[in-house]
Amino acid sequence: xxxxxxxxxxxxxxxxxxxxxxxxxxxxxxxxxxxxxxxxxxxxxxxxxxxxxxxxxxxxxxxxxxxxxxxxxxxxxxxxxxxxxxxxxxxxxxxxxxxxxxxxxxxxxxxxxx
Numbered sequence: 001x002x003x004x005x006x007x008x009x010x011x012x013x014x015x016x017x018x019x020x021x022x023x024x025x026x027x028x029x030x031x032x033x034x035x036x037x038x039x040x041x042x043x044x045x046x047x048x049x050x051x052x053x054x055x056x057x058x059x060x061x062x063x064x065x066x067x068x069x070x071x072x073x074x075x076x077x078x079x080x081x082x083x084x085x086x087x088x089x090x091x092x093x094x095x096x097x098x099x100x101x102x103x104x105x106x107x108x109x110x111x112x113x114x
Contacts, residue, residue: 008042014049030065048082061091070104 008026012018016032027042030050037055038044044058050065057072064080071077073091079100089106096102 012050014047046083 010024010026010028012028012030012032012034014031017035018033019035021037021039022028022034023039025041027045028038028040029045029047030052031047032049033051033053035053037057038052039057040059042059044056044061044063046052046061046063046065046067048064052065052067052069054069055071056067056069059073060075060077061071061073062078062080063083063085066084068086070088071085071090073089075091076093076095077089077091078095079085079097079102081097081099083097084101086103088104089102091106091108094106094108
């Protein structure tokens with residue numbers, strides 16, 4: 001699915017800790033920690049050092065770090081090797097790579113063509 005973002009990227013470095021809600025129109029790359037909700041019309045990228053505790057809405061998501069909370073993703077959700085996701089996932093497509101950890105439920109809407 002095409003990304004709806006403006007092409008800009010917000011980057012939170014590994015030394016960053018945000019406690020609160022983040023709402024943005026563009027892609028976000030997280031190497032630090034966030035405790036709170038993330039709502040982006042762009043892509044979410046969580047690096048290996050990235051940690052999120054909270055609810056998430058994104059156009060797509062690639063997770064190499066840790067997330068504890070629920071996510072709603074319009075497009076593709078990818079759990080990279082050695083990532084950890086605890087919570088519920090609602091997405092159109094999902095890829096769970098070998099050695100990724102996932103504990104929760106996954107709901108995927110059925111296309112009308114099925």
